[in-house]
Amino acid sequence: MAFLEVNNIKKSFGRTEVLKNISFSLEKGEVLAIIGSSGSGKTTLLRCINFLEAPQKGIISVGGEVLFDGDDPSKKKEKEIRKNRLHFGMVFQQFNLFPQYTVFENLILAPQLMAKEQIKANGEYMEAKTYKEAQEKIRAEADRLLKKVGLTEKKDSYPCDLSGGQQQRVAIARALALNPDVLCFDEPTSALDPELTGEVLNVIKGLKSTDSTMIVVTHEIGFARDVADKIIFMDNGVIEEEGTPQEVIENPKSRRTREFLSRFNQFGD
Amino acid sequence: MEQFWNVTLQLLEGFTQNCALFGVTLLAALPLGLIISFGSMSRFIPLKAVCRTFVWIIRGTPLLLQLFVVYYIPPMMTNGSFRFGDRMSAAMIAFIINYAAYFSEIYRGGIESIPKGQYEAGYVLGMTKSQIFFKVVLLQVIKRIIPPMSNEIITLVKDTSLARIILVEEILKFADDFRVQGLIWPVFYTGVFFLLFCGALTLLFRFIERKLDYYKG
Numbered sequence: 001m002a003f004l005e006v007n008n009i010k011k012s013f014g015r016t017e018v019l020k021n022i023s024f025s026l027e028k029g030e031v032l033a034i035i036g037s038s039g040s041g042k043t044t045l046l047r048c049i050n051f052l053e054a055p056q057k058g059i060i061s062v063g064g065e066v067l068f069d070g071d072d073p074s075k076k077k078e079k080e081i082r083k084n085r086l087h088f089g090m091v092f093q094q095f096n097l098f099p100q101y102t103v104f105e106n107l108i109l110a111p112q113l114m115a116k117e118q119i120k121a122n123g124e125y126m127e128a129k130t131y132k133e134a135q136e137k138i139r140a141e142a143d144r145l146l147k148k149v150g151l152t153e154k155k156d157s158y159p160c161d162l163s164g165g166q167q168q169r170v171a172i173a174r175a176l177a178l179n180p181d182v183l184c185f186d187e188p189t190s191a192l193d194p195e196l197t198g199e200v201l202n203v204i205k206g207l208k209s210t211d212s213t214m215i216v217v218t219h220e221i222g223f224a225r226d227v228a229d230k231i232i233f234m235d236n237g238v239i240e241e242e243g244t245p246q247e248v249i250e251n252p253k254s255r256r257t258r259e260f261l262s263r264f265n266q267f268g269d
Numbered sequence: 270m271e272q273f274w275n276v277t278l279q280l281l282e283g284f285t286q287n288c289a290l291f292g293v294t295l296l297a298a299l300p301l302g303l304i305i306s307f308g309s310m311s312r313f314i315p316l317k318a319v320c321r322t323f324v325w326i327i328r329g330t331p332l333l334l335q336l337f338v339v340y341y342i343p344p345m346m347t348n349g350s351f352r353f354g355d356r357m358s359a360a361m362i363a364f365i366i367n368y369a370a371y372f373s374e375i376y377r378g379g380i381e382s383i384p385k386g387q388y389e390a391g392y393v394l395g396m397t398k399s400q401i402f403f404k405v406v407l408l409q410v411i412k413r414i415i416p417p418m419s420n421e422i423i424t425l426v427k428d429t430s431l432a433r434i435i436l437v438e439e440i441l442k443f444a445d446d447f448r449v450q451g452l453i454w455p456v457f458y459t460g461v462f463f464l465l466f467c468g469a470l471t472l473l474f475r476f477i478e479r480k481l482d483y484y485k486g
Contacts, residue, residue: 050393078397086395096390099486100408109404110394160485178394 001064003028003213004182009058010070011041011048018044019055020237026182026230031214033224033245036234037260042217045234046184049215050090051081062087062181089180093187095167097159103170104155107142107177114178138177145173149203165196169203176207183207185216201227221264225249233257276447276455283440284462286357287429290439294364294425301365302372310377320373327370332363333434339363340435360432364425371421379414380406412481419474423467430459 002025011019018041026032034042047053049060057070067084076084097106115134146152149169159167168188175183185204189197201223204216208227218224224231224245231248233241233256241247241254252258308320327335340359344352353359383406391401433442440459447455 052389052392082392082395082397085393088393090389090393092386092390094384094386096384096386098387098390098405099484100412110391110396113396113400113404158484174394 001061002026003030003063005059005061006049007059009045009048009055009060011044011053011055018237019048022058022234022237022239024232024239024242026213026215028213029209029211030229031208031216031227032230032232033228034215034217034232034234035219035221035224035260036232036240040234041237042234043186046090046186046215046217049182050088050184051085052090086178087181089175089178089183091168091171091175091183091185091188093190095159095164095171095191097167097170097174099159102156102158103146103151103162104142106159106170107145107174108138110174111138111141111177142173142177145176148176148206149173150199163196164192165199168192168200172200172203172207182213182215185214185218187217187219189218189220221249221261233260235260276452276458279443279447280440280455280459280462283438283443284459286432286437286439287426287462288466290357290360290364290429290432290437291426293361294368294429295422297361297365298368298372301369303376305369305373306376306380309373310380324370324373327367328374332367332428333431335367336360336363336431336435339366356435356437357432359435360437364428364432368421368425372418375414375417375421376410378417379410382413383409408481409486415474415478415481419470422474423470426467426470427463 004026006025007023009019009022010017022041022045024032034045036042044053048055048058051068055068055070058068059066059070060068067087098109101109112135115138119131143152143155146155149172151166151169151173154162154166154170159170162170168191172188188204189200192200197220201220204214205223205227207214216224216228226245228245231243231245232239233248233252233254235256241252241257247253248257249261252261305320305323308316309324311317311320336359339362340353340356344350353362387405387409388401391405396404430439430441432439433445436442440462441456444456444459447453
């Protein structure tokens with residue numbers, strides 16, 4: 001069984017079927033790129049994986065643990081959904097940083113809330129020292145992540161004072177702060193000026209390692225080819241083609257994939 | 270000159286009533302308005318309908334009429350066995366209800382103007398709904414609603430003089446008593462009290478706005 005298993009996901013909005021039986025799997029440490037034209041269902045798929053949308057049908061499991069089963073009639077409690085979400089991290093197209101917090105505060109907010117909640121749930125009156133240690137650990141981790149995305153010197157800036165590329169790098173660090181099993185990117189460079197996409201793509205490339213599993217929805221075909229281990233081309237709610245970058249981008253079998261890619265090649269990408 | 274000080278002291282005494290009405294209304298209507306705004310945004314249709322109807326009725330009728338209703342209807346309905354202890358309490362109830370309705374709409378506008386992405390960012394970071402509201406959304410809402418809120422709160426200062434319609438002893442009631450005795454200028458003099466109070470509020474709101482100016486968005 002693969003690390004991430006997505007089976008037969010179906011999602012409709014009203015009468016519009018957006019995802020028709022999507023299945024794929026991903027091994028730990030693999031990078032999956034999802035490409036396809038607008039409206040093909042890429043973003044909805046990513047949102048279903050992050051439990052921002054509930055599919056009507058299908059199964060999602062990580063590391064053998066079933067996190068979502070469309071046939072399970074019991075309604076999941078908010079608490080359970082929250083716990084499941086923590087397996088995944090998400091970087092949005094529009095960054096969605098919290099504007100009233102500094103870069104550093106954006107990173108530590110969720111881990112701090114989580115730590116506080118844990119203390120409460122355990123019913124322990126944590127000693128001041130232990131509490132301090134937990135706080136220090138969160139802060140040290142935030143510092144490490146900011147260094148990783150190259151924004152240590154922007155630590156105390158507010159999001160409004162950063163460029164789009166910098167904001168997106170903060171968003172990546174923020175998603176990493178909770179140490180998710182699978183990090184998802186929803187068109188992370190689509191809202192950026194062309195000259196800023198490079199810095200964000202380089203950061204994502206830099207995250208690639210043996211134990212970070214990533215799913216990137218992107219229009220950057222060159223990036224997908226260089227970084228992904230696996231590419232899915234989606235069209236009209238189905239997986240039209242999937243395989244290695246060589247298979248999908250260099251030698252596409254499906255006519256729809258060829259048509260889609262030829263539009264990019266026209267501009268020499 | 271002695272007359273001037275006499276009148277000033279009398280009007281000041283009346284104005285403390287206006288201030289009390291203002292303060293109590295603000296303290297109670299601000300949280301109550303927030304609760305009503307949640308109701309009118311609820312996905313539970315009956316609750317939403319009740320809240321929206323309430324807002325429609327309150328905003329659709331004059332505050333003056335609402336003062337009469339709160340003061341006269343309870344004793345009429347209970348054959349005189351229940352009435353608000355004093356005129357001031359009745360005025361406070363009417364003002365709180367009225368202003369909570371207006372505030373609720375300002376809150377609703379502010380809350381609904383926050384991009385969905387802020388909530389989603391909170392969700393994917395494993396935050397609860399209430400954590401998202403209090404830690405992420407609320408300050409942004411406050412920043413956005415300060416201008417319309419200050420408008421409404423300044424209106425409240427002047428509206429307090431409407432309480433004289435049920436004979437609350439507020440500043441204009443005192444001034445009018447002078448007028449009846451043949452002394453007209455105290456009526457115009459009351460304007461100074463309102464101007465000073467509203468001026469102070471304007472400065473306060475400007476200060477808060479500047480305090481929240483450290484970020485954009």
